[in-house]
Amino acid sequence: MTSITDPPRGSFRPSMLINDTRYRSYTFQAIAFVVLALSIGYLINNLFTNLAAQGLDIDFSFLGAPAGYDINQRLIEYTSQSTNLQAAFVGILNTLLVAFLACVTATIFGVLAGVLRLSNNWLVRKLMAIYVEIFRNIPVLIWVLIIFTIMIAVLPGPREFRGDDPSATMFLGISAFTNRGVYIPLPFFERGFGGGLDFLMVLAVLVGSFFGARAVNARATRIQEATGVRPATLLTNLGIWFGPLIVMFLVFGLRFEVPELKGFNFAGGIKVGGPLIAIWFALSIYTGAFIAENVRAGIQAVSKGQTEAAGALGIRPGRIMSLVVLPQALRVIIPPLISNYLNITKNSSLAILVGYADVTATLGGITLNQTGRAIECILLLMLFYLTISLLISAVINVYNNAIKLKER
Template sequence: MSSMDHPRQAARRDRPSPLQDRRFHGHAIQAVVLLALLGGIGWLAANLAINLDRRGLDISFRFLLTPTGYDINQTPIPYDSRDTHLRAALVGAVNTVIVAVLACATATVLGVVAGVLRLSGNWIVARLMAVYVEMFRNIPVLIWIIIVFTVIANLLPAPGAFRGEDAARALFGVIPVTNRGVYLPWPSLAGGASAWSWAIVGAVLAASVAAALGLRGWAGRRQAATGLRPRTWPAAVALLVLPISLALWALGLSWDVPVLQGFNFAGGMHLRNSLLALWIALSIYSGAFIAENVRAGILAVDRGQTEAAAALGLRPRRVMALVVLPQALRIVVPPLISAYLNITKNTSLAIAVGYLDITGTLGGITLNQTGRALECVLLLMLFYLAASLAISAVMNLYDRSIAIVDR
């Protein structure tokens, strides 16, 4: 029995004491830092409570349920001045999401195109893209927002310029581009756009996208099994177009076309010049950063991959689309997340051109009317934190889906 216990006793003697264990040191340091951080937060909270009590103030969010008394120029959801501050904040949040999504999509396209063209063999094209990147990313985005807004407001024609015979100046004959913004035809369903009608349209669209993605997955599995990829793009286009077209036709789709009435257009959807300025400026500014990320990702792909694809007879465009970009994407996506986060946070500059996003509504007019600065700032921080975490989560899922799987 003693002979069996001897190795265990020797192991206990050889085991270092907790004060000599590196893992213990690491855990102890982390615990001390955590306690210090919690203590600092507690001290700040206590100090805040004492100062608020001395001034007869308290933290309350009841002001969100009081009427606003102000109008918002861009209202993607129903709103009037009799609604609550909570409703106004929601309108501002939707406005923020709209311009962030539009800018992220456009900046991605601009960035990919500019990043690829910077490596073009054509000297003029490569130099022009270099000028674009260096000029736009080295000037603050606020200046570009003001420049674009000034150009739109001063160089584009007024709505009255589309009167009578000059109506043909509209883009495609139905899209007036004016110094007050762009007026687009907007779909309208028979009997009004009820929630159920749009719910049906959304369900059909989601099913079409799911079917197209399923077809793409089947083609990928077929290629992995046989080495040949079936031609699926005609079927994918049909799946995306035909079901939604039939659903809209069955629901009585018509188009609400903007018509000049007096000194302005009525009908359709109005994209205000403030929205356009913010969208364009954020797109071209962030696209310059994305272009550099794309260029770095392409240069990181081994040159042998390109040479092997060319040896198989693939043309340069096919080599870029099928060989280089898919591999570069794994390098581009992580910095692309940061670009999307910066776009979302830079939408807070919208107030410079009069676009009422959540910073302009909750952090601007509502804050000034109610005097609840602490509460408004806390809600603003919570909104941008939630938006940033949501973008990071979605993009990280996509990043993991395209990562190389070790076998």
């Protein structure tokens, strides 16, 4: 009986690049790399050739020119005389803000809905199934329009807060829900805050709280190992984390600027615009439905024997879910969760539909139209979304690698 084996080692011959299995894969990879490099080079050369034929070139100097337009929702200082680069940064921060808020709330919605989909209560289980099937099968663009339209139609206008309409009253006397957005108090410090020493003090307090909470949890673990009963640590940990910070903020004179109705609009406080709320809530409930299915699949991937063994030890169902099932289910949940976070970041570009000034609206919209630098703006947009997507994938993959099973 004969078998096909690699030829004996000897002097290298060019034919071995194809016939020898030791080199064949490298040959095909090298050929594919050369073809890809030539294709990219051809496309780039074609781009510059066409630009030169029309008297154009790649030039990013427009980023230093005045933007000439206002942005209503911003996290940093900006005026119409700021540069296009500054406007792009405002859009980037707005994009990151809505993506971060949506990722957090979508995760909360998804985990709750995914756990409740497996509830023993028939009504709760069916309601969560209805939520998942409705929200994930309707495009997120429609949800953005629905939520924004409801806000405009249902919530009162600022001027209505002058009348006797009971629906147009400030919530707890400090917040106002209007069709233009939500106005909430703005915290500030009477004695000033923001120096390097102040931030070092806050950092020291946070580090101390971290080690204090670890000491409390370690003590609770020792008591549990000795007696079989774990003492409650939630309130103690909350006191350790928030108590020193509250005292420090009071020392600095923490106060709140409450929004007040002046003229035809509210002044003071923080304005959370209606477009931000619409895109934030739409992305949250839409993506939360997908995360719920990931959570449900992850929980069902854990053997029922784990739950039964924990129940036999007398552990309450809530503790079984949080201590036994979910930690093991995370190995199944995390990989598809990365895709959901990436979808949130990319779907945030739909904010331009309701007038939210994200990076697509500023750099890829107004700036592009005013300067005519379409190629440069699109390249910068592609670079931004690619960078953010790779960073999100890298961070979540680090956590995924930390919780995956380690084989000997």
